[in-house]
Amino acid sequence: MRVRSIAWVAGAALAVTGLAACGEDSGSSDGSELVIGEVAELTGAAEAVGGPQHNAIKLAVDEINAAGGIRIGDKKVRIKLRTEDTKSDPTVGVTAVQKLLTKDGVHYLVGSLSGAVASAYLPVIKDRKDIIDIVVGAANPGLNENISVYRPRADAFQSVDAEVTLALETAGELGTDNIAVLSDKKLQSNAVAVPKIVDAIKAAGKTVVGPVDFEMGATQFSSQIAALKRAGNKVALFQGYGTDLMTFVKQARAQGYDGTVVAASGATADQVKQADVSADALKNVFDIGTAFPADLVALKLNAEAAQKFADAYEKEFGAPPGYTSASAYGGVHILAAALEKAGTTTDYAKVREALDDLTVADVPELAEKVVPQEGDRIFKDHQAYFSLVLRAWDGAAWTTVKAIG
Amino acid sequence: MQELLNGVAQGTVYALIAAGLVLIFGVVRVPHFAHGESVMVSGMMTCWAVTSLHLPVLLGAAVGVAASVGYGLFLCFAVYWPMRNHPEWNLLASSLGAVVITQTAAIAIWTSTPRVTPGGVSGSFEIGDAIIPWSWAVLAAISAAVIGATALLVSRTTAGVSMKAMAADAETAQLMGIPVRKNWAIAFAVGSALAGVAGSVYSTVFPVSTTLGLDVTFSALVVIILAGIGSVAHVLWGGVLLGVVEAVAGTVFPGGYQDSMVFLFMLVVLVARPNGLFGLERARD
Known part of the structure; x- marks a missing residue:
């Protein structure tokens, strides 16, 4: 039994090592x-x-x-x-x-x-x-x-102005005075981008809910969603990756937050699928960022390349x-x-x-x-x-x- | 109110995971740090079975639980059992090694992209001004029911009494003719099944990833410390307490301090009540 056990463990370890070695580039x-x-x-x-x-x-x-x-x-x-x-x-x-x-x-x-x-x-x-x-x-x-x-x-600065402009426009249309800022505290660029966003919102005469922090890869956004709901928030800027945006949106909609979400996450269709987010939940969710090739083709900007x-x-x-x-x-x-x-x-x-x-x-x-x-x-x-x-x-x-x- | 209910829902899952760990640790005295990997394996297998094999969620969950039980039994007999007479440090190191190997293999198979098992319960209901997704209610109900059933199994069946005897004094239990190897197998099978149920149900509500194992294990350990080791039933309250503390800490303190507050609370409990909030004597009843 003992020998067999060692063989099992060694086999498993070798299999894993083998898998890892497959990815190595020799030469x-x-x-x-x-x-x-x-x-x-x-x-x-x-x-x-x-x-x-x-x-x-x-x-x-x-x-x-x-x-x-x-x-x-x-x-x-x-x-x-x-x-x-x-x-x-x-x-x-x-x-x-x-x-x-x-x-x-x-x-x-x-x-x-x-x-x-x-x-x-x-x-x-x-x-x-x-x-x-x-x-x-x-x-x-x-x-x-x-x-x-x-x-x-x-x-990160290149999208900040566009994000803030859209958030302010939406807040104006909805007649709301506050804009929430959700920030991935592990995302290094947020250390400088978020203060700039906050300053820009305040300069426009709106109040800021947050910044409400979360961590990359979070499975739970309940505290953040509760903070937004308590403030009666209707427009949120989301500073994080696409996978986290999907988790946030899914949970926010399930917990009754129906505000507009403006992000610069680079979310992909695959991330929507992996997080099992419905099309209804993604209504009023906008993502700003560098164009994907499909965007450029649709906009006829450098479309051929x-x-x-x-x-x-x-x-x-x-x-x-x-x-x-x-x-x-x-x-x-x-x-x-x-x-x-x-x-x-x-x-x-x-x-x-x-x-x-x-x-x-x-x-x-x-x-x-x-x-x-x-x-x-x-x-x-x-x-x-x-x-x-x-x-x-x-x-x-x-x-x-x-x-x- | 919203935060409180959020905490209760999350806490029941912590409790379910911790119940499995209590069972394994109580009977086997193995510091099974790879218990969270059982949760991960189940969650990923459930998601894979539903999205790739197109099985209904219930069948997918069965695949997940089976995988979790298989994983637990494998570790039991390939790693822990051969080392049962070794110092506890060896077992501790082995369990941490199992975590690393499992996580590496899981990343190679599934990558570390988080995913949710589709087909879970949708919709919400209101309690006061709180809006609770039905999926959370189902998650909490299943967790509580499974913990209750496990508590009954431990207190009302021969296998359960044998496990309790081993938890109280393994050597004497062995001298009294209680089959140690069989009880190890039962403890790992049932404990891993609890982790499996937690993983599969959790994956229909929250994203699971190949790297969640250790976080889950730490949460389970906190629950055990809060509840006091030895009782499956009491971990339910420990879990709910952890969930509520987490939710309230997340609301009162900025995001960066949420985990710190949870561990601060745990330290306070450890100092004030070293045997947990429910006490060791009661817990072993």
């Missing part, structure tokens, strides 16, 4: 390869968005390699992607980045969805002039104020792209275009110069609607800006109501 870079490190949230609280973000990075890398690689001078350099899962945990994230920098010797990073993870590892890279980090998910304002960080992804990316993604992964997928895909192509423009992979100052000067036309693969900066450049102070869209649930999918900006 090392040689002279014709450039190793790029990916900081990925493949598991943990941010997994629902992190998985599709990783897929898009992989898709871009595969496309570049299929075309022979990045042209550096007269030769082509293939990309070797080294992916490290942060488990959506800042401590693990720091270890992952240190491993990429020291063990794998990478100088180029892509990825980073969790703002908490990005903030945690930032001190490791911020003074390194030999590191370039393309952040394609984390929305913490200010992250791009470091020499090593470029962000081809909207920061968006459709091409969406088709390639669906063909490869059997599902539509996630919230940050297009930014991730664009981020890899931006880095590749900058390396080609610089004509080097080892002169990091020259690569940064190329990134600074990169124009929208230099990266035809961009599957988003980038708002060009001075001189048609992609970045201003290492930050890219995007057209946003307002979405609502039509019973089967999130559909585009209108473009913003």
Whole structure:
């Protein structure tokens, strides 16, 4: 019995180890390869968005390699992607980045969805002039104020104005004086975005209910819903991820809260399905954010590139792209275009110069609607800006109501 | 009123999970930290059975409970039983190891995206100015009924009396001819079934994810500390108390302090009533 027991346990452990090992990418870079490190949230609280973000990075890398690689001078350099899962945990994230920098010797990073993870590892890279980090998910304002960080992804501030404007308009239509602010206290970007939201609401002469905190991955929103109901609230701004928005909306409607909810969550149809939320519950729920490829196609904004990316993604992964997928895909192509423009992979100052000067036309693969900066450049102070869209649930999918900006 | 009723509904689930843990710990004296994983396995299996196999919710729940019982028995005989004569530290470390392995495997299978089992009860009713979803009422009623049935099982059946004898003094019980191995199996099967019922019903109301196990175990431990270890019936009150404290703390204090207030309350109870609010002597009756 004892031997059999040990065999069972060992078998189970081996099976799990085997499963984990399946995901590892072996091999090392040689002279014709450039190793790029990916900081990925493949598991943990941010997994629902992190998985599709990783897929898009992989898709871009595969496309570049299929075309022979990045042209550096007269030769082509293939990309070797080294992916490290942060488990959506800042401590693990720091270890992952240190491993990429020291063990794998990478100088180029892509990825980073969790703002908490990005903030945690930032001190490791911020003074390194030999590191370039393309952040394609984390929305913490200010992250791009470091020499090593470029962000081809909207920061939290870019949607704040649109959210507040919609909330104020709705409050005006409903004749209500207060607006509630629900804030995921684990979401790093909220530390700066929420005070800005609160100030803007107060400046408009309305009172603020909250900020009412919750935690990423919460299963219960009863206390928050009770707080909103006690205040007689009719309009709420929800600052959190799509999975949490769905849980909140479902429970809020069941407990008699029928107010309008304005969010910037990037909620997907899959999240609606997973949370089993009815179409009735999603009435008067609006989501503002960077456009998904489907939004761009509907709005005829950069539609051809968006459709091409969406088709390639669906063909490869059997599902539509996630919230940050297009930014991730664009981020890899931006880095590749900058390396080609610089004509080097080892002169990091020259690569940064190329990134600074990169124009929208230099990266035809961009599957988003980038708002060009001075001189048609992609970045201003290492930050890219995007057209946003307002979405609502039509019973089967999130559909585009209108473009913003 | 709303907060109070929210707390009662949530508390009954905590109680159901804690009842299973009390049963296992009382009989086997194993610090079974993987008990929350039984809840998770059941919730995920129920959701999978309903969404992928398209089974009705009740059948899906049966699949979930069966999976939970299977998981509990596996740990019982593959891990804990062979170590029954080892120091308690070994068992503690093994149970924590089981948590990590189970969670890793679950993430590999189901990812860590939270999900709700579709097909639960919908609609709400009002009590005063509080609006209570029917699904919560069903959850609370099932939890209370299952705890009641388990209390009866323990107090009125031969198997229950054997388990109580083992809980009181395992060595003497063995000398009196009570089959230890069989009682371990019964304790793990019944305890894991309670966790299974909790997981499957919970998944029809609230989102479940592959990472919820340890949180659930900690809540169950708090319930046990509040109620006093040894009695299945008393955990119901411990659970309700925890649920209410949680709900009130969430209302009175900002979100960041809710958990701290719960644990502060637990510490106060531990200091003032080391054997729990209902006392060890009464609990062992």
